[in-house]
């Protein structure tokens with residue numbers, strides 16, 4: 027017996043899920059079941075994975091049935107995050123499907139008494155000289171319960187016929203026809219409705235509760251209290267909502283006001299104890315000696331909310347022994363890990379099924395509400411309970427993308443070459459996800475009477491990084507020092523938001539680059555190219571300049587202007603360059619954005635463009651409008667009136683071009699546009715009106731203050 | 735106290751029993767099993783719950799049950815099906831005008847009300863009609879294109 031450690035490393039998620047049968051099953055209805063551990067969060071991943079599988083198996087896309095992730099049958103692929111799904115799940119599927127196809131080819135050759143070389147395959151049918159058989163005819167003969175070898179090479183780029191072509195998203199019809207498509211829509215027999223009553227702030231403790239009035243309300247099945255965790259279960263949804271509102275009034279809390287004030291947040295964060303790491307250090311004294319002009323600046327980015335349109339939701343059922351959960355979590359296995367600790371039952375007594383939710387853009391309340399639902403379901407066993415958070419629950423309690431401060435200092439020589447570069451980032455860690463650490467990160471875990479300790483947040487290491495994601499510039503500078511100061515004191519609840527620290531770091535780097543270009547009298551496009559060797563990086567910048575018909579040295583007219591931003595996401599993912607055009611009216615408006623993107627081999631071009639358009643628009647919203655509001659007690663931006671996001675009238679036209687590179691590995695498209703878009707807008711504002719705003723969002727007040 | 739109401743939803747008369755102040759949204763979703771209208775905010779600020787009342791787009795999350803008695807309600811399920819899609823639904827599919835799709839059914843209903851009163855809307859008209867609709871995924875460009883496409887497809891039919 028060999029141990030896992032001596033086994034060869036297999037591609038992507040195949041390494042940890044090595045049985046072919048874990049991934050593929052030939053259904054008896056003429057379709058092929060493809061089981062994946064990655065989940066749909068509105069990014070179209072299941073369609074892209076179905077395309078990859080169909081292509082390798084030589085079946086049609088409509089013959090593929092993706093089995094929604096669950097902890098009973100599907101592979102464990104950890105989190106669906108970081109734009110890694112095509113790399114991890116897609117790579118695994120390429121090898122799995124190539125091998126499955128080869129096994130069936132052998133069986134078909136035997137069955138048809140033909141040589142493998144002569145066999146043709148299409149739509150899942152193997153044929154030769156008028157004789158035919160199929161995956162379905164041969165299913166009983168080919169045992170897929172075997173370890174993958176990954177020795178059968180997947181198709182060459184030139185042989186792909188489904189990958190790289192337009193494919194309609196397989197999940198969209200249900201969503202557009204209003205069919206029950208989301209976890210929010212699931213109906214189970216006997217379903218009861220739950221709502222949660224959260225404490226008034228993060229530190230509050232329940233002093234007393236007089237719930238007799240709530241229990242007497244129509245439809246109320248149970249008032250559930252477990253320490254400081256409180257909820258209600260009712261027959262009807264509106265009854266649960268009313269009961270929760272009454273229950274909230276029936277509590278007395280000790281709620282110390284402990285938050286730093288919003289206006290002092292950046293000073294507060296930068297004065298906390300930090301763990302400092304120098305992550306890049308390059309020295310060239312000769313180059314440094316050429317220093318001619320030096321600029322220094324501090325950039326700030328506030329807490330930003332995921333702000334899903336549909337508040338988080340979960341359904342739970344407890345039969346006295348086993349929990350069954352439905353969740354829109356990005357990681358059902360890691361979620362189960364936290365559930366084991368909080369519900370205090372072994373993993374084999376918890377099943378988590380994934381069900382689609384509203385777009386999440388990172389770690390929102392999805393995991394938290396699953397524990398809420400489980401605690402309520404335990405109290406009314408065996409009835410299933412559906413909990414959907416109210417808007418204020420989501421807006422107040424979701425973990426936010428951390429506030430960040432970036433201090434940059436850079437010098438150029440007399441010819442306008444950057445000779446020295448220093449970048450320091452202050453930030454909280456960027457992940458509070460489930461499934462890690464000694465305790466749990468779920469909201470209710472420390473509230474329970476027998477609490478589960480809170481696991482500290484983590485900041486994933488480089489090269490992908492988290493708070494330091496994209497802090498090391500891709501540009502080539504002879505002297506360079508990049509440091510990350512990690513602040514473990516987290517006044518607001520935080521976790522992963524699309525692009526993590528990459529958004530703020532790129533905003534800072536690309537702003538400073540623009541400031542330097544202007545100081546040197548250089549064109550910002552040319553200035554970037556001057557410092558970049560990477561050919562693919564240069565190509566997206568050149569392409570976007572061409573798309574936007576960028577004129578070297580172009581100047582804004584006092585209200586209207588354009589700017590550019592660029593990054594290679596995580597320094598190892600997609601390349602993206604964005605040009606934004608803004609006009610300063612009552613508010614700053616982005617009227618148009620162009621994006622050129624290289625994600626290697628493109629699986630679904632329309633899907634990728636959709637993701638990038640969405641990324642550009644969401645980053646526009648972050649940059650122009652968004653900041654989580656709070657006072658010394660708690661979050662105060664509890665609805666769309668206090669946390670406004672981009673409206674239709676404010677949404678710029680977006681033009682996207684992909685530079686397809688069929689022989690390069692596929693990279694995710696979901697996050698690469700965030701940083702470049704923010705930077706392009708800030709730079710466009712300067713180009714338009716000649717002022718530099720270094721703190722987001724670019725509100726009217728902030729712009730006016732800078733202009734004064 | 736719960737009361738009995740007769741509602742006209744998608745051309746069918748249905749009887750429901752609930753408190754008169756129950757938001758229409760929960761009646762549609764939980765009593766009539768029409769899940770197309772979705773909860774987003776409950777306060778009329780996001781548009782996810784939009785349906786038509788006598789042809790006008792309203793937010794079902796802040797419309798009480800008593801206010802819809804005697805009116806005719808149309809939900810997304812009432813405008814088209816997979817077999818016979820409404821031109822707007824076809825156009826949203828053709829343009830792949832959604833990412834997570836959570837906002838889309840509400841936007842479809844507001845778009846239907848728009849095209850019913852203005853068969854050839856400009857971008858500006860669209861932006862105005864969708865003023866109260868939020869899309870966090872950033873599908874705005876595709877949604878505009880899809881509405882224009884549907885308007886074209888419907889041209890002359892009205």
Ligand code: FES
Nearest residue numbers: 774775778781795
């Ligand atoms: S749920 Fe009705 S407007 Fe938001």
Ligand code: FES
Nearest residue numbers: 833835869870871
């Ligand atoms: S498509 Fe996700 S909110 Fe609009």
